[in-house]
């Protein structure tokens with residue numbers, strides 16, 4: 328099994344160190360997740376099959392929620408970009424706009440919340456459970 332990932336300088340994260348591609352299927356989305364928008368080309372070889380290739384385009388960006396911070400705390404995106412927060416921590420958190428633009432409510436570990444930023448501006452947010460002094464971030468939309 329060989330999996331090669333190339334992209335336009337975007338990072339990728341893998342759910343598992345070994346990605347299994349079912350025999351006869353020439354795609355490799357399963358088990359691969361992307362935390363940065365971009366166009367990715369995936370090639371893989373499964374026993375008994377020739378190299379398979381697929382490309383996938385992801386839009387938007389994932390902000391990782393940890394205990395207790397956002398990573399990255401400040402991001403800059405073009406207008407129209409969807410942002411997804413995913414809770415990678417062990418306890419619940421929220422992503423809540425300081426100005427009432429969005430409010431995820433409590434996100435249990437593993438949960439996600441998405442919001443699409445259509446208008447330019449600076450959007451500060453925080454976690455209502457742990458407070459702005461502990462957990463805050465900013466989305467800058469250009």
Ligand SMILES: [Cu+2]
Pocket residue numbers: 395419420421454455456457458462
């Ligand atoms: Cu929190």
